[in-house]
Amino acid sequence: MTTYRDAVREALRDALAGDERVFLLGEDVGRYGGCYAVSKGLLQTFGEERVRDTPLSESAFVGAAIGAALGGLKPVVEVMTVNFSLLCLDQIVNTAATLRHMSGGQFSVPVVIRMATGAGRQLAAQHSHSLENWYAHVPGLRVVAPATLDDARWMLAAALADPDPVLIFEHVQLYNVEGQLDPAITAVDLDRAAVRRTGTHVSLITYGGSLSKALAAAEQLAGDGIDAEVVDLRSLRPLDAGTVLESVRKTRRVVVVDEGWRSGSLAAEIVARIAESAFYDLDAPPARVCSAEVPIPYAKHLEEAALPQVPAIVAAARRAVGG
């Protein structure tokens, strides 16, 4: 058995061991071992030069990683949470995302930026948001969300092999998830969504921390004779619209589950693409299960009420199939 946290750590260990250009940097990634203990022990193996603790200055160390990438290295940055990444939004959006195009193709920026996202740990409104869709809006960035142990284990290598900036969003509720890695998998791509459960009556489209909820909902629906397909987007930019549309054309009904707020969400983008390309294949209006439009509150019952939950997914799927 392994945890999602261990899987990410093994990926980092592999990357550091396999390529001397790779180094880690971020707040408390070294001595402390990472705020979610992901990088624990890596300092002892690889030393302070390659596992670099930084000051609390997101803009400087993320920008420095971008500069180091321009200088021929392969930095892997950890930003504690997506909320904190707003302090380096300038460097990610104005610099990392633009340099390749703005320089007429002269410079690529092979930086990897990992950050935690999402709610569920009662960390309230400055540590719990799901803002990955902000980044997924931006041309020049790649945005991925490993939802499974195998993706946690292997997406980093694919991200490092990519010549452009890749943002990896790790949902905080996943770090303690335990399971078995599939020994047959030793590499993954960043391009394709994955059908995690096949079904014929309704498509549940989701990613990241909501995947387990969608799968649980599918199990419940199966008890009612509703056969749900679950699609894990994996890549939030670019979106694998082909896999989504193929699923929807088969089931003719769709529910998108997204922990972001509904307004301006990734769910909105996915529904729009379905409406544009598969409108006449649908037998029911597309539905969304998103977070309530509220800064995520602290109290447990309020936090739970703010987030997409299994009963809401089940209810939306039932409505879609006319049950």
Added chain:
Amino acid sequence: MISMTGMTRERAHELLLAMLRIRRFEEKCVELYSAGRIRGFLHLYIGQEAVAVGVMRALRAEDAIVATYREHGHALARGMRMEALLAEMYGKREGCCRGRGGSMHVFDARTRFYGGNAIVAGGLPLAVGLALASKLKRNSDVTACFFGEGAVAEGEFHESLNLAALWRLPVLFLCENNLYAMGTALARSESQLDLVRKAASYDIPAAKVDGMDVLAVETAAHAAVEAIRAGGGPRFLELATYRFRAHSMFDAELYRDKAEVEQWKKRGPIVTFVAALRAAGLLDDADLARLEAAVERELAAAVEFAEAATFEDVADLTRDVYTREAAAR
């Protein structure tokens, strides 16, 4: 008066030529802007030429440069082809960035010129990272980072100086203090007007230099670069200078007196250098005419190149958003 001790005729003419190239290039840019050949923002460096020219002479080909949106002078002084720069400002495919960057975003891999960054202070973290790469690769390259005094009000300035000093990175911070952040005078935006003290507070050796004196700039930059290359960590230079023209082509200059501008023009980097060279017997009318003619020829060729250059096919609009086209779905 600028000291000419030890100055050779050849070196004097090189420095003057480098400054004249920038001055005449930008004067031509104003013409071309008025004629509608160049659009967008156009930030002129006229008056500040001694800074870029003096600093670049202290650098080697392997060193990296990060500059701002007022960077034509830095690009030319660094050795970028004038024709590629002008074609970029025309928005042409033969421009250095295939027409994607324009005046504010000049990049040149050949000379390790990393922009052309138009977010004030946004280039500083980038320079820190380029210097970090040099340090981790154990080479002796230096990164020169130019920015205006307006940048010292930004958080990225402070974060970057701290990180560079903490990690002892080979970066030279070059603060071109032209007294106005667009229209805001330093005294109206800063509680501490002594910029050297700001750098010194991060334990970075810092000095103020007369940015109108190309030799003073060259000397100070040389000393700083050598100290950095020797492993001494970052250095900071404040270069006291003045922009003779408006902030951009849309600036009515309501925030400063004409008399102030005229006073500074008397201290212009080219006029004072020419006077000093003449006084020292290192330049005569024929020399100056020859240098001006050389610049004129290069400029005429650049204009011809930019005029004849072609526009990118719109079908290629989204090229270079990603390195691998497959990612651009």
